[in-house]
Amino acid sequence: MIYTKAPKPVFPAEAASLEYAALLDAADPLRGFRDQFIIPSKANLATKKLAKPGLSSEPSIYFCGNSLGIQPKAVSKYMEAQLDTWSSIGVCGHFTDLEDSPLKQWQLLAEQAAASMARVVGAAPEEVAAMGTLTGNLHLLLASFYKPTGTRRKILMDWKAFPSDHYAIESHIAWHGLDAKENMVLIGPDEGQYEISTEKILSYIDKHAEDGALLLLPGIQYYTGQLFDIPQITKYAKARNLVVGWDLAHAYGNVELNMHDWNVDFAAWCTYKYGNAGPGAMGGLFVHERHGKVDYSAGEDSPKFRHRLTGWYGGDRSVRFKMDNNFKPIPGAGGFQLSNPSVIDLTCLCAALSVFDQTSMTNLRQKSIKLTAYLEHLLLKDTTKETCLFEIITPSDPHARGAQLSILLKPGLLHTVSDRLQNAGIICDKREPGVVRVAPTPLYNTFSEVFKFVEVFKGALSSL
Incomplete structure (x- = not known):
């Protein structure tokens, strides 16, 4: 078994009550993590102003971690430590570890973040690099891994890929002088369906076993979940000799991953969704150890390694400051780094990762499965297909989804329902033409919040 294969939770008749939800919260072994986050208040959301004394501190119900996670309290502590380092010792911060600081010297800070991210994605620390942003990292990885030939040139991808992936793939095909329309193979669901079966994906792989060069799919599909x-x-x-890459934007910090043992070639992700590192936060990438090896058997100046777009920061620290323009890459994913990374971004990332360091993705996943199943149970309770004004288009199998349920509303209802939720202090995400994406996350959301959300959501529908 690859994923945590616990059975789907079953709830009793009395589950549809706030009292039952409170019992689930009281029994939650991860409930203390909520205190490590700053929950946006209803008052501040209503006034759209920074926090002011005298405003109600009643927290909102924040179910939008699939778009932007909320701020960990550790960010302020880590940021203060970084600013103290900069103000007190200046450039020496690159090479000096200060006592009582949660951060390593700046030159090692990317490695500190990579080691923690490696545990989140199931990899060795040497296979992960903290750098750049999702789309930038996708471009760098495609430059290294997409090598079209006369017979193998097509890229297989998701039919409804997030624009980051679609644009990156389209541009790399064109960069090689090829027609994107002919060489982008879109894999979509059957007519009238939203879920793409594994069998259909495998059939496309078989169909393009001779002309396919690379497969790039999202770990979790952003629209359907x-x-x-x-x-x-x-x-x-x-x-079938395809290079395999994964966009983990919606899977990172959400589900259990094992990039190394699954033999994935490469992957990239952002950290501002379930990773809680802040808007536009520094991303990460994975390169399997077999692609990151550096062989100096032909002489130190002629290493054999996978070609990539190179930069100064991908050079080994032992020779980085020789400035002799002889590139000696860091073995592993670190050799894909380009520039001196932003310490501000790394500080926020390390702060967010310090929360993940206190638990495991297995523990988070176990709660997430129960939290999302409770949401599904309450949404579907006392509804019939004939009278229901919505449809859950996310797979019902808890092992075929993460923390998100995508609720497809009948035409014309999206904006009215979204406004009702917003006015009640409930933050969700909407996608045209009719989907509300609801993502209760295990680090800071509760079963009681799930109950209250469903109560407001169904109340909004019944009033229409």
């Missing part, structure tokens, strides 16, 4: 079977799809595609 479907979690793809990463290990099975990866194994199948690699057996």
Whole structure:
């Protein structure tokens, strides 16, 4: 078994009550993590102003971690430590570890973040680099891994890929002088469906076993919330000589991952969603150890390694400051780094990761499965297909989804329902033409919040 395969939670008749939700919260072993976050207040959301004395501190119900996670309290502490280092010792901060600081010297800070991220994505620290942003990292990885030939040139991808992926793939195909329309293979669901079956993905891999060069899919599809079977799809595609990459933007910090053991070639992700590192936060990438090896057997000046776009910060620290323009790459994903990274960004990232360091993705996933199942249970209770004004288009199988349920409303209802939720201090995400994406996250959301959300949501529908 690859994922945590606990059975889908079953709830009793009395589950549809705030008292039952409170009992679930009281029994939650992760409930203390909520105190490590700053929950936006209803008053501040209503006034759209910075926090002011005298405003109500009643927290909102924040179900938008699939778009932007909320701020960990550790960010202020870590940022203060970084600013103190900068103000007290200036440039020496690159090479000096200060006592009582949660941060390593600046030159090692990216490695500190990579080691923590490696535990989140199931990799060795040397296979992960903290750098750049999602789209930038995708471009760098595609430059290294997409090598079209006369016969193998097509890229297989998701039919409704997030624009980051679509634009990046389209531009790399064109960069090689190829027609994007002919060489982008879009894999979509069957007519009238939203979930793309694993069998259909495998059939596309078979169909393009001779002309496919690379497969790039999202770990979790942003619109439907479907979690793809990463290990099975990866194994199948690699057996047919396709290079396999994954966009983990919605999977990072959300579900259990094991990039190394699943033999994935490369992956990239952002950290501002379930990772809680802040808007536009520094991203990460994974390169399997076999692609990051550096062989100096031909002489130190002629290393054999996977070609990539190189930069100064990807050079080994032992020779980085020789300034002799002889590139000696860091073995592993670190060799894909380019520039001296932003310490401000790394500080926020390390602060967010300090929360993940206190638990495991297995523990978070176990709560997430129960939290999302409770949401589904309450949404579907006392509804019939004939009279219901919505449809859940996220797979019902808890092992085929993450923390998100995508609720497709009947035409014309999206903005009215979204306004009702907003006015009640409930923050969700909407996607045209009719989807509300609801993402209760295990680090800071509660079962009681799930109950209250459903109460407001169904109340909004019943009033229409």
